[in-house]
Amino acid sequence: MSDTPDSAVHTVRTYTEQHRAAFLDDLVEWLRIPSVSAQPEHAPDVRRSAEWLAGKLRETGFPVAEVWETEGAPAVFAEWPAGEDDAPTVLVYGHHDVQPAAREDGWDTDPFEPVIRGNRLHARGAADDKGQVFFHTLGVRAHLALTGRSAPAVNLKLLVEGEEESGSPHFRALVEGHRERLAADAVVVSDTGMWSETTPTVCTGMRGVADCEIELYGPDQDIHSGSFGGAVPNPVTAAARIVAALHDEDERVTIPGFYDGVTELTDAERALIAELPFDESSWLATAKSYGTLGEAGYSTLERVWARPTAEVNGMGGGYQGPGGKTIVPSSAMLKLSFRLVAGQDPYALETAVRDWVAARVPDGIRHKITFGAPTRPCLTPLDHPALQSVVRSMSKAFDGAKIRFTREGGSGPAADLQDVLAAPVLFLGISVPSDGWHAPNEKVELDLLFKGVETVAHLWGDLSGALR
Template sequence: MSETPDSAVQTVRTYIEQHRAAFLDDLVDWLRIPSVSAQPDHAPDVRRSAEWLSAALSKTGFPTVEIWETDGAPAVFAEWPSDESDAPTVLVYGHHDVQPAALEDGWHTDPFEPQVVDGRMYARGASDDKGQVFFHTLGVRAHLAATGRTTPAVTLKLLIEGEEESGSPHFRELVEAHADRLAADAVIVSDTGMWSEDTPTVCTGMRGVADCEIELYGPDQDIHSGSFGGAVPNPATVAGRIVAALHDADERVAIPGFYEGVAELSAAERELIAELPFDEPAWLRTAKSRGTLGEAGFSTLERVWARPTAEVNGIGGGYQGPGGKTIVPASAQLKLSFRLVAGQDPARIEQAVRDWLAGLVPAGIRYEIVFGAPTRPCLTPLDHPALQSVARAMSTAFDGAKIRFTREGGSGPAADLQDVLAAPVLFLGISVPSDGWHAPNEKVELDLLLKGVEATAHLWDDLATALR
């Protein structure tokens, strides 16, 4: 693939500069809408946000813009067909809902009254995810200006959901219901970030997650430990043994079959991760922790990004009040979660956990285990043509900088798109760790936001060639 001509780079930058003020003014208007999906009182605002975005996408030039209803909050779908019959199709994913925010949480200013200070825009949703969704509107217009086209080089679709900050409870159902309309050759997720302002990166995948709650029942009520302790099974003791059995001495998950299918890191991938300027002491300070611990043989970043895990999210049972109460408790509870990597099937993991648990619980203890809805892992190989397109577009936006590759340790709905649509998922985001997602004083660096605009302006031409 050839490099983007200097003339196209300059045309894109000139166009962005000419439209920067109007673009930011429009973003401010959108950020003023408190589209907090987790709070029922804001349901009308989430709908208003969807309606605002629909109007903005129509104004951008998308000939098809629709609000798609769910059993929860509405999503927005838009499509702009290419005039080339053999053009590939690209779907952009993001979300228009935001986390709760209030001045008393520690915000310096009203979180829904955006403020620009020293080149940063402060507002809830500035980076997560309205800013990163909205840069696609100016990006596609800059793409048209630079190429002289009247339609994008790819058939461009957008799906912007309204429940991501509430766990996307209806997202997979929405994708399955509209799979034909959403069909694409590649998916671009703009709900992610970079390593730092000085180290532009492209994410290649996210972990999946499966979680469960376990209830353990012993005697029908709390009973006297002097009269009965040591002679009947104690559900709190059993809970402790389950937790102790989760890992072996090397901190590997000890559930039989847990690692079946795991996509192992290649030597090249480990080298790329090791190249990143990782400051472990600073990372520990961010983690509010005093030491690292994890699966033997892997670095901290490898553990967080590319290895599956088992975590105890909660444990309880028995007397928790002041002083002592000498009982055998009637019940105990556990909450466990498992981060999954490429190659792991959540259904197989659930069955493995159930089989493992059945072998640990003694007679006399009744138990129930309930799993939540899983999220599948997703991963795009480093040599995939679409991933290389994203890296080239980012490099052009960042003046030829070397683009490095990362992964996300968390989980998200992008895997549902990969699973249902059978399309590779690529991540293009410009947020940096200091943007404070979900925290007070969330912000976006305006220079980086416009780099996102620039990257998308160059991406569609590159993908049009790479995906043919």
């Protein structure tokens, strides 16, 4: 064991390489469990996933690894005390549930039969988030190998929830209910990404999200569009008019009060974002999109990192089969989600959306709005000393590369941890934009997965000093 930086890098890398095959075998086994929290028929799989992980964490060496019940899907909690009275405490957050996935959505292979092609592991959850939870297992072992310790240099806690992809409806209650056991000096969230394979970055903030489903009911059944069309309101038309009215011609959201409290970007932050090596055409290729469109006055990165949005995620009504069917449909449905930035209150938004929709539904159409539990936005203080620990540790894993800063357009329940535990949130993620989160053929880059392992191996010792 040595404490010179070069030999530390070498020690960690060697240890990681020695355990690479067994680590991947285990991860593949976990990815085979289709822990889709949004689909009730997969509830047993979400539980199986939690139990599998708790068992694996005990194997890793965590003296405590428990399945925690919620009113929804179970979470996993594990704890490995440092064994020293003055050691700081770090809570790692991730999730073991995954987005829905089906072969016919466009997957080249079964989303729950992981396959390694070249240097990539393809499976639903490979990057979001099982892969990024799992690098902490080999990471803590590599930390022990590096330091010669029998326990981590920090009191290490893991909380891996099972409902993140369903909007974490019971997460806040879970955290509040276990406030004391979860107490930490810092939270490390491993559910985000990096700029690219060649530009390692640390994320400093995430957007929140609020989502709702709007059901619209017109005639009691589909009716003949010749006999009645043109004289009764059509619920699909009503739904479309709501979606079309969401944005003005500058693509700004029109719901009154939507932008209330929004933390605007400073000039310095805009400059920092502008410095990143952003290439719109390659970003578009990653987005598999053919054009950009967004709020006037902001760049693409600003739009996805720092601006709130309203998006329609799904919509349906009337006849969607082959051929035509000349009806006035009886109902329509639309699913909206809103990305939120620091300063926005999701509950105020819910009220605003309900009022705004109600005012736009014509006479003769009945409607119902159902909101999911919101996820708050989160911003990490740039000047926190623990952030420099993350930067230093990543830099070692990435062979001395300069670590830059990003934000994350996606959402996670990090803000609840920040609120309830009164702890700063750090982000340690190794996923890259091409990983295809929520999309067919999701993958994780194996090289980056092991950079995650190495970063963890360096981080616990560094953070142990920074947090004292």
